[in-house]
Amino acid sequence: MLPIGSNVFLLGGLPWINNIMGKQVYETNGTPYIYKEYKPEVASTFEAGYKALIANKLLIDVYGYTSRYKDFIGRNMVVNQAGNIYAISVNSQNKVRTYGYGAGLNYQVTKTVSAAANFYSDKITDVPVGFIASYNTPQYRLNAAISSTGIGTQKKWGFAVQYRWQDKISFENDFANGLLTAFSTFDAQVNYKLLTKNAELRLGGNNITNHYYQNGFGSPATGALYYLALRFNLL
Numbered sequence: 001m002l003p004i005g006s007n008v009f010l011l012g013g014l015p016w017i018n019n020i021m022g023k024q025v026y027e028t029n030g031t032p033y034i035y036k037e038y039k040p041e042v043a044s045t046f047e048a049g050y051k052a053l054i055a056n057k058l059l060i061d062v063y064g065y066t067s068r069y070k071d072f073i074g075r076n077m078v079v080n081q082a083g084n085i086y087a088i089s090v091n092s093q094n095k096v097r098t099y100g101y102g103a104g105l106n107y108q109v110t111k112t113v114s115a116a117a118n119f120y121s122d123k124i125t126d127v128p129v130g131f132i133a134s135y136n137t138p139q140y141r142l143n144a145a146i147s148s149t150g151i152g153t154q155k156k157w158g159f160a161v162q163y164r165w166q167d168k169i170s171f172e173n174d175f176a177n178g179l180l181t182a183f184s185t186f187d188a189q190v191n192y193k194l195l196t197k198n199a200e201l202r203l204g205g206n207n208i209t210n211h212y213y214q215n216g217f218g219s220p221a222t223g224a225l226y227y228l229a230l231r232f233n234l235l
Helices: 017-021
Strands: 001-006 008-011 023-028 043-054 056-071 073-082 085-093 097-107 111-125 140-151 157-166 169-172 179-180 183-193 199-206 224-231
Touching: 008 017, 017 085
Parallel strands: 008 085
Antiparallel strands: 001 008, 023 073, 043 056, 056 097, 073 085, 097 111, 111 140, 140 157, 157 183, 169 179, 183 199, 199 224
16 A cells, blocks of 8 residues: 555555455445455557658558457545545456557658658547546657768758657556646757768757746656767767
């Protein structure tokens, strides 16, 4: 048993939890809680995809999937007569479904310049009311990038720029629940090959606009990371 707040505790799903909670326990809708056997979840999944290289320049990769879960594991909130609240591990009485798809493109613009973009989607359905699934995956995500391994007459300069975006999430975990807003970031880097072929100077940053965002509700916000690096290739 793990306390996570005032009169709020995390419990597992095995029969001994009844000895801790007591005999008179109720779900959040006021109905008496009845313990049901705790089982491992079972998933049935179907996935299909397609990948092709066109004109030795454009790589296309697409896929889609669907999964159906029996005895999907999550949590329910219950309360006993003393006013203690317990988040207990339970199996969903519904057959929960997840599905999604994605597509990616990689294009070789020149011998040293390439561009890429990808888009993903994931969703969960048929979750019972009041059931905490903790399916903390944004419904939509997008990435786009362009990079070069060498520009200029001597091909010593290079660069990489990436844009990332993800949709909002109704975030659920054992300690806090809430909405994470959608956010986007830019990553950028320039690099220069030094006189020796085995050394490279890099200047760049992740989230260079310093837009603070969260990947988990209640977790610290993430800002920019800037760096200056000297890279050596020992081989």
